[in-house]
Amino acid sequence: MMTLRDLPSVDELLQTQSAAELIAQHGRPLTLSAIRQTLAGIRSRFLAGEITSLPLHGLILSQVDSLLDAWLKPTLRPVINASGVILHTNLGRAPLSDATIRAMDMVARGYSTLEYDLEKGARGSRLIHAESVLQKLTGAESAVVVNNNASAVLLVLSALANRKRVIISRSQMVEIGGGFRVPDVMKQSGAKLAEIGTTNKVHLQDYEEALQEGGLVMRAHRSNFKIVGFTAEPELKEIVDLTHKAGSIFIDDLGSGAMYDTAKYGLVHEPTVQESLAAGADVVCFSGDKLLGGPQAGIIVGKKELLDKIKKHPLARAVRADKTCLAGVTATLLHYLKDEAEREIPILKMMSLTPKQIWGRAEAWRQELGQGQVIEGESTVGGGSLPDESFPTFLLSLTVESPEKFLKKLRTQNPPVIARTANDKVLLDPRTVPPEQEGALLVGLKNTLNS
Numbered sequence: 001m002m003t004l005r006d007l008p009s010v011d012e013l014l015q016t017q018s019a020a021e022l023i024a025q026h027g028r029p030l031t032l033s034a035i036r037q038t039l040a041g042i043r044s045r046f047l048a049g050e051i052t053s054l055p056l057h058g059l060i061l062s063q064v065d066s067l068l069d070a071w072l073k074p075t076l077r078p079v080i081n082a083s084g085v086i087l088h089t090n091l092g093r094a095p096l097s098d099a100t101i102r103a104m105d106m107v108a109r110g111y112s113t114l115e116y117d118l119e120k121g122a123r124g125s126r127l128i129h130a131e132s133v134l135q136k137l138t139g140a141e142s143a144v145v146v147n148n149n150a151s152a153v154l155l156v157l158s159a160l161a162n163r164k165r166v167i168i169s170r171s172q173m174v175e176i177g178g179g180f181r182v183p184d185v186m187k188q189s190g191a192k193l194a195e196i197g198t199t200n201k202v203h204l205q206d207y208e209e210a211l212q213e214g215g216l217v218m219r220a221h222r223s224n225f226k227i228v229g230f231t232a233e234p235e236l237k238e239i240v241d242l243t244h245k246a247g248s249i250f251i252d253d254l255g256s257g258a259m260y261d262t263a264k265y266g267l268v269h270e271p272t273v274q275e276s277l278a279a280g281a282d283v284v285c286f287s288g289d290k291l292l293g294g295p296q297a298g299i300i301v302g303k304k305e306l307l308d309k310i311k312k313h314p315l316a317r318a319v320r321a322d323k324t325c326l327a328g329v330t331a332t333l334l335h336y337l338k339d340e341a342e343r344e345i346p347i348l349k350m351m352s353l354t355p356k357q358i359w360g361r362a363e364a365w366r367q368e369l370g371q372g373q374v375i376e377g378e379s380t381v382g383g384g385s386l387p388d389e390s391f392p393t394f395l396l397s398l399t400v401e402s403p404e405k406f407l408k409k410l411r412t413q414n415p416p417v418i419a420r421t422a423n424d425k426v427l428l429d430p431r432t433v434p435p436e437q438e439g440a441l442l443v444g445l446k447n448t449l450n451s
């Protein structure tokens with residue numbers, strides 16, 4: 001009959017070779033606490049009668065090893081996105097260009113001129129880094145980069161609209177996702193919401209009447225849904241002109257903030273930053289990691305006088321971009337300035353792939369796996385951009401016993417593979433899988449097919 005006295009002590013376990021190896025790998029304090037937790041678990045299971053014999057040293061240490069693995073495994077890990085959703089918010093939106101990664105890596109590794117003026121040998125400003133590129137690219141007088149577009153909207157409204165009326169159409173009272181609702185953010189900023197129009201229609205006259213009582217005008221782009229049918233909305237230029245005639249300010253929350261015409265990829269035209277400024281918008285804000293294809297950031301461009309107020313607001317400090325973000329945004333913007341965006345920015349490369357190129361890759365996967373069919377399908381933009389818009393693509397379709405179980409198994413691969421199912425098939429879209437991940441994808445698929 002075993003008693004708890006037969007359980008090895010912490011000290012005894014520490015004497016073993018396996019413990020020495022774990023300590024070398026994970027450090028002494030963490031290994032020690034894993035040994036203690038493992039022993040405590042065994043003790044309580046033994047006392048509860050769940051186990052009747054006590055494990056030997058080797059088995060205990062292998063439990064310690066598993067516990068350490070579980071503790072140390074990062075929860076934020078790379079995955080292979082075979083879903084065909086290009087800007088997948090849950091999968092981290094835009095993958096970055098090589099130059100962007102290099103720029104971020106460089107400032108992360110060492111000291112930098114983040115807030116240092118080399119000429120003067122004195123303190124400089126972090127606000128200048130992306131600004132001149134944004135000025136050249138958009139023609140805006142001034143620009144600032146913050147943490148993300150949600151904070152950009154909050155900052156702009158806090159700095160310009162606190163205790164003021166903000167006129168906005170009911171058709172733009174959008175929820176972006178993750179609880180970001182335009183009306184809530186407006187309230188948070190201290191702005192007084194002045195809703196006009198109806199869910200489906202707003203007329204120039206609605207703006208005109210509302211402006212008689214004063215206030216700013218805001219547009220929030222309907223990034224993630226469409227209003228179809230019996231609808232009406234004045235042209236941007238008309239609203240901006242009316243706002244200016246009333247001596248007021250027009251703020252445009254573009255959301256995605258494309259720098260190019262998405263129509264050239266066969267999608268609907270997404271309003272661009274340049275168009276919004278050309279229509280006369282005083283302040284325009286957009287995301288860095290949606291259609292721009294850069295790192296997470298919120299970009300605010302517009303009139304100098306207003307941007308100066310925004311930059312000086314106390315919240316600007318709270319939502320400021322860090323050095324890696326500033327380096328990355330600048331590097332991504334430079335691709336546009338140098339007219340090489342389509343060659344360098346991963347999401348643009350994905351959008352430019354022709355069905356024929358994608359067919360070739362799906363067919364190569366099929367041959368490598370020795371099974372499946374290549375079928376026509378659709379990839380989507382995703383990421384709260386261009387709702388319902390899709391690209392024709394080719395998919396590798398696999399017939400398996402249980403598609404759901406198969407997807408689950410794919411997610412346990414290293415790296416995990418994210419795919420989708422439809423009509424009882426497992427579907428894999430080459431559009432969102434960069435060529436350098438193809439090898440790992442095929443290994444993951446073979447493992448799953450053979451298990």
Ligand SMILES: *Cc1c(COP(=O)(O)O)cnc(C)c1O
Pocket residue numbers: 148149150151153176180220221222223224253254255256286287288289297298384
């Ligand atoms: C996506 C989006 C936001 C939020 O931007 P993040 O960069 O995700 O914080 C705000 N407004 C609109 C219209 C959007 O589409």
